[in-house]
Amino acid sequence: MSTVQDVLAFLHIHEDTYVSGQLIAQNLGISRSAIWKAIELLRDEGHSIDAVTNKGYRLMPNLDVLDKNRLETLLGGFPVHLFDTIDSTNRFAKQLAAEGSCHGTVVVSASQSQGRGRLGREFSSPKGGLYMSIILRPRCKTEEALLVTSAAAVAVARAVEKVCNLELGIKWVNDLFFRKRKVCGILTEGVIDFEAGVLSSLVVGIGLNYSTPSAAFEANLRSVVTSLYDGPSQVPPFLDANVLVAEIVRTVVSLSDLLPDRSFLQEYRDRSLVLGNTVSVVQAKKTKTALALEIDDDAHLVVEYGDGSIESLGTGEISI
Ligand code: BTN
Incomplete structure (x- = not known):
């Protein structure tokens, strides 16, 4: 193993505590400066390593990694289907909805090979984004169900502000912008019960560029899209992607339960990037x-x- 891998393995073994540079040096038989270089390289690779004077180094849990158990605990009851990669979470969620999955079921993936966008477009879905589809069975009139997409835009903006302390604007209909570039798209699709001839459920698909490095976007998109954080190493320590996903899902579900009331529309207007322009x-x-x-x-x-x-x-x- 290389020095870098040795240091990583040592930090892994002691990940519940801080270990001093001296202890690592003694155990691995390498100099303190070699350790420091290894730590810098590991950070460049995206590992989150905290350093505290007089205590040493500690490998922090990789909070970028989505975890089914953690998501289910945070969501307290909504079923979670988690993938490392999938063709489209919306496609899979529509299948689950047609098979009878319940209100609040969520499909999450770390990447998609055939992400679907609005108006039949593709939605580029490289690693670093958070791609999720939520099955909703709103108890409201079909006309009101059309408002779900706008409610979802407010929900994402609210959740990002709460968890990441970052402010997003909404470009009608349902694009979310961060620093003048698109950071999130939403696609709501209906699932028809053909026998009963009614809309049986909705699938709200959300693609949020969370820690996608700009280089991961296709060249033609780089000037128009952005990510909350430019790569995993820019995500603040202790920010947990699972907490963000759970907050988005909970907020989408709770706003969709309140659709007829429409009070979310004032927040939609307040966040609008188009009004008056x-x-x-x-x-x-x-x-x-x-x-x-x-x-x-x-x-x-x-x-x-x-x-x-x-x-x-x-x-x-x-x-x-
Ligand atoms: C758009 O901006 O055109 C809407 C994009 C919606 C993308 C999300 S990502 C999760 C879900 N699965 C899909 O295939 N599409 C939506």
Whole structure:
């Protein structure tokens, strides 16, 4: 084994305590400066190693790693299906929903090979992101169910603010932005019960770039997307990805339980990046400039075009 691996193995064995440089040096028969270099290399690789004067070094648990038991404990009852990689968590969750999985069931993956985006697009899903789909069986009218996506956008922003202390803005309909770039996309899909002819459940899919290094994004996306943290080594120590996922899921479920009340819409408006601004509305492959006037109680975006005409947009695409 190399010095770096020896140091890592030694820290692993003692991961419940701090070990001094002197103790490591004596046990491995290497110099203190070799240990220091090894620690720096291990940190560059993404290992979180705390150093405290007069106590030494300690390998911190890898809180980036998603853990099924931990997620289930944090979620206190909602079933969790966890994957290292999957084609699409939405595809799998829709299958589970059709088979009868309960309200609040969550599918989480550390990467996706065929992530689905809105309007039939692909959603790039490299490692470092948090990809999740939540099965909801909202007890509300179908029109109200359409608001789930907007509620989910508020839920993600609220959860990120609470757990990471970072502020996200919402670009109508359901993109979340961090420092002027897209950091999260949401795709809500319905599951139809064909025999009963009704919408039996919804699957809310959330793709959040959590600790994706910018190099992991495809070159054409790098100027328009970002991540909460630029690689695992930038994630603050003690921040646990499981806690963030659980907070997102809990908030999505609780807001979806309160849909008819619509009180979340005020927060949606407060976080809006479009209200009062000029936007480009893309419709039937044509782009028109408009002023974003209002987000109404159905989460429609009300815009005014240059000729004074007003339109209420229920779905679609705008750019800012
Ligand atoms: C968009 O921005 O166009 C929506 C992207 C939604 C991506 C998420 S990632 C988890 C879930 N599984 C998918 O295949 N898509 C959604």
